[in-house]
Amino acid sequence: MRRLEDYGRRAVRQALRRGTLVLHLGPFAMQLKADSRALLAFLLSMYGACHATLEAGVLADFSLHVRAPNMIRRFVRRQITPDPGFYFPTVPLPRPMAPLALEMGMNLAVALQCFRFAIYHAGVVADERGAIAISAFSGGGKSTLTAALMEEGFRLLSDEFAIMGLDEPGLYPYPRPVSLKNASVEIVRAFAGAEEMSTTLTGTPKGDIGYRRARPHELEMMHEPAMPKLLLFPQFSLDAEPRAEKVEPGDAVMRFIAGSPNYHALGEAAFGSLMAFADSVAAYDLHYGNTADSIALVKDLWREHGS
Amino acid sequence: MSRSFLQIAVGLAPLPTGERLVRFIGWGRRAHILGQLATVWEERADGKLAEILANARIWAGHDRRMLSYEMNRITRALMGTDIYPVLLKGGAYVAKALTAGEGRRVSDIDILVKEDELDRVEASLKDAGWVADEGTSGDYDQQYYRAWMHELPPLRHKSRRTVVDVHHRLTPRTARLKVDHEAMFAAARPTADSALKVFNPTDRFIHAAIHICADGAFETPERSLIELFYLFADLSEAEAEGLRARAAEVGALWPVDHALWAISWFFANKRARSLCREGMFAKAFAAPVRWAIRAKVAGGLRAKAAMLLLYPRSHLLRMPIGMLTVHLFRKAVRSLSGSQAN
Amino acid sequence: MAAGPNRKTWRWRANPRHYRCHVLGDVTFVYNHLSGDTHMLNLVSIALLNLMAERTFTLDELAAAFPAHMDVSADECPPGVVWRLFDELDEVGLVERSGGA
Numbered sequence: 030m031r032r033l034e035d036y037g038r039r040a041v042r043q044a045l046r047r048g049t050l051v052l053h054l055g056p057f058a059m060q061l062k063a064d065s066r067a068l069l070a071f072l073l074s075m076y077g078a079c080h081a082t083l084e085a086g087v088l089a090d091f092s093l094h095v096r097a098p099n100m101i102r103r104f105v106r107r108q109i110t111p112d113p114g115f116y117f118p119t120v121p122l123p124r125p126m127a128p129l130a131l132e133m134g135m136n137l138a139v140a141l142q143c144f145r146f147a148i149y150h151a152g153v154v155a156d157e158r159g160a161i162a163i164s165a166f167s168g169g170g171k172s173t174l175t176a177a178l179m180e181e182g183f184r185l186l187s188d189e190f191a192i193m194g195l196d197e198p199g200l201y202p203y204p205r206p207v208s209l210k211n212a213s214v215e216i217v218r219a220f221a222g223a224e225e226m227s228t229t230l231t232g233t234p235k236g237d238i239g240y241r242r243a244r245p246h247e248l249e250m251m252h253e254p255a256m257p258k259l260l261l262f263p264q265f266s267l268d269a270e271p272r273a274e275k276v277e278p279g280d281a282v283m284r285f286i287a288g289s290p291n292y293h294a295l296g297e298a299a300f301g302s303l304m305a306f307a308d309s310v311a312a313y314d315l316h317y318g319n320t321a322d323s324i325a326l327v328k329d330l331w332r333e334h335g336s
Numbered sequence: 337m338s339r340s341f342l343q344i345a346v347g348l349a350p351l352p353t354g355e356r357l358v359r360f361i362g363w364g365r366r367a368h369i370l371g372q373l374a375t376v377w378e379e380r381a382d383g384k385l386a387e388i389l390a391n392a393r394i395w396a397g398h399d400r401r402m403l404s405y406e407m408n409r410i411t412r413a414l415m416g417t418d419i420y421p422v423l424l425k426g427g428a429y430v431a432k433a434l435t436a437g438e439g440r441r442v443s444d445i446d447i448l449v450k451e452d453e454l455d456r457v458e459a460s461l462k463d464a465g466w467v468a469d470e471g472t473s474g475d476y477d478q479q480y481y482r483a484w485m486h487e488l489p490p491l492r493h494k495s496r497r498t499v500v501d502v503h504h505r506l507t508p509r510t511a512r513l514k515v516d517h518e519a520m521f522a523a524a525r526p527t528a529d530s531a532l533k534v535f536n537p538t539d540r541f542i543h544a545a546i547h548i549c550a551d552g553a554f555e556t557p558e559r560s561l562i563e564l565f566y567l568f569a570d571l572s573e574a575e576a577e578g579l580r581a582r583a584a585e586v587g588a589l590w591p592v593d594h595a596l597w598a599i600s601w602f603f604a605n606k607r608a609r610s611l612c613r614e615g616m617f618a619k620a621f622a623a624p625v626r627w628a629i630r631a632k633v634a635g636g637l638r639a640k641a642a643m644l645l646l647y648p649r650s651h652l653l654r655m656p657i658g659m660l661t662v663h664l665f666r667k668a669v670r671s672l673s674g675s676q677a678n
Numbered sequence: 679m680a681a682g683p684n685r686k687t688w689r690w691r692a693n694p695r696h697y698r699c700h701v702l703g704d705v706t707f708v709y710n711h712l713s714g715d716t717h718m719l720n721l722v723s724i725a726l727l728n729l730m731a732e733r734t735f736t737l738d739e740l741a742a743a744f745p746a747h748m749d750v751s752a753d754e755c756p757p758g759v760v761w762r763l764f765d766e767l768d769e770v771g772l773v774e775r776s777g778g779a
Contacts, residue, residue: 144392279705294394
């Protein structure tokens with residue numbers, strides 16, 4: 030299948046307008062429709078290496094229309110909002126923030142419409158020894174740590190979702206750009222390099238937002254699941270002494286379920302995979318005050334558990 | 337196009353390919369019937385289509401489990417009473433493992449009890465954790481339901497968040513259509529593993545026809561038509577023969593005739609057509625309604641016009657006109673004052 | 679859910695065909711096939727569930743049998759505690775009345 034960057038810009042723009050552009054990313058095909066220059070530029074820059082089709086007649090798991098919230102907002106103080114095809118309250122954004130609307134919309138579509146996998150709110154990276162899931166439960170540092178581990182020999186599976194099989198605990202790649210907020214944008218730019226980053230969107234409802242691109246080898250491996258070995262709950266606080274504290278498996282599972290939009294709907298198959306996951310991972314709270322400390326802690330734990 | 341899509345949906349016509357397949361799946365997604373498509377087509381599908389249908393099947397499986405468990409909980413709540421409600425609609429389809437219940441998305445469970453059991457049922461459910469749903473817990477709504485409707489205001493379980501609608505009639509007190517729900521109740525049968533009963537197959541079809549053709553459920557036409565089609569297909573020859581006589585007996589002949597016409601038209605169903613022909617159907621009255629139903633299914637702008645025709649109609653059927661205006665007026669006033677409060 | 683006035687006569691049991699257990703450290707996760715819900719039970723609750731899977735009990739019999747099952751005295755595990763644990767299992771549909779409604 031061709032990559033998005035293999036098509037001409039004009040062809041991509043037309044397919045995007047017609048709503049026939051389909052991104053084939055990991056287990057999901059996502060049909061996109063939008064008429065936005067900012068979104069087109071973002072897509073070509075951040076998803077260039079992603080498999081895509083432009084012709085009509087290709088089935089997709091989800092469809093996403095990034096559009097004006099109403100007729101007036103197409104013309105006056107122009108706004109944009111993601112429409113994943115079902116009602117969901119979202120804040121309309123100024124048009125230049127279309128990339129944020131796209132990313133939010135893609136997250137919503139997967140979180141609320143995927144039932145073939147159990148979805149948990151976590152970043153996931155892996156190497157040949159297995160996968161590390163980085164839970165968003167504690168609120169602090171998931172994406173920064175995910176991006177940092179990409180520089181330490183891990184491949185990105187996903188920044189936003191741990192996508193777990195049913196009846197088996199394999200974690201499936203969905204390598205979209207890593208979403209970074211505020212100070213994290215500059216931290217990641219410093220070690221990943223400016224050419225790996227999107228233009229920063231300033232003054233969004235979530236503050237300043239920048240994206241770190243998934244790399245070509247991560248897209249090449251997007252159909253290769255990884256077995257989970259480590260579950261981390263990062264808790265960044267300025268000047269914290271670095272330490273890792275073991276979390277009881279029962280507590281870890283309860284926290285992990287709390288971050289799932291679909292666990293409750295999946296029945297026994299999700300219970301089966303979650304219990305197998307709990308048996309195969311060691312879970313830790315990570316306390317740290319800077320990225321270097323967090324990496325050192327993860328490397329120590331990986332020496333112990335990555336086998 | 338929708339007529340041919342409906343026939344594909346129930347397996348009467350082969351699955352399309354290419355762009356038409358994409359349109360078909362998009363249609364099924366918007367109509368919330370991908371689960372029904374999965375029960376017919378998943379085994380014969382591969383690639384992305386198989387994945388899309390598997391996704392829909394798993395999603396609908398959740399609704400099915402929810403319905404079964406709510407039956408279990410209602411049985412538990414009524415334990416020690418001598419009340420045996422009749423499960424209506426989706427709940428009954430799941431309890432009887434009918435094709436009509438497979439892959440169907442549902443949000444609520446509906447039960448029918450005798451009017452003199454209503455207070456005890458409400459008290460038992462409230463003891464077991466059901467409370468008045470926020471949307472209708474106000475005094476006006478509570479009074480409106482109790483005075484005029486055929487059901488209690490919806491009850492929502494405080495921890496499971498599921499909703500049960502407790503009916504004591506099949507149509508509102510005020511409706512022109514007077515259905516003899518007592519005769520249907522008397523013919524209901526127990527289910528295997530709960531204290532709940534279900535209608536016999538004939539009455540099950542009749543109730544679906546009332547609900548869909550005379551009670552406003554035509555807002556989801558594809559789903560409703562598929563439901564009628566499967567319920568009709570489940571009738572034995574003898575049951576189908578006796579359908580219109582029973583419908584006349586319980587006072588529901590015209591919704592049943594509408595339903596039979598819809599099945600014969602949309603699914604090219606010969607058995608329904610031959611039953612239709614028996615009907616002494618007032619064509620002048622029926623034609624606009626049939627146009628509206630066809631237009632609603634076809635979708636688009638004409639569907640909006642059709643809803644204008646069908647919606648007040650379904651309200652009219654439930655309430656005499658004077659009461660209707662008072663009700664709509666109060667609703668309008670309330671929504672205005674609501675938006676001011678924001 | 680109130681267990682009702684029939685404490686003396688109604689018999690209750692847990693039906694292991696309706697749930698699946700997985701032990702994780704000190705706790706047991708229980709998947710309820712009927713509700714589709716996952717519950718985390720501590721040592722005491724899972725012991726009560728396991729006891730009730732062995733045979734049927736009236737609530738009085740349960741209050742009498744459970745302390746011995748846990749190897750503690752009746753003072754340490756009074757009937758009120760047993761009934762509260764029972765109510766929690768009843769509330770989430772993990773126990774059922776035996777012998778029909």
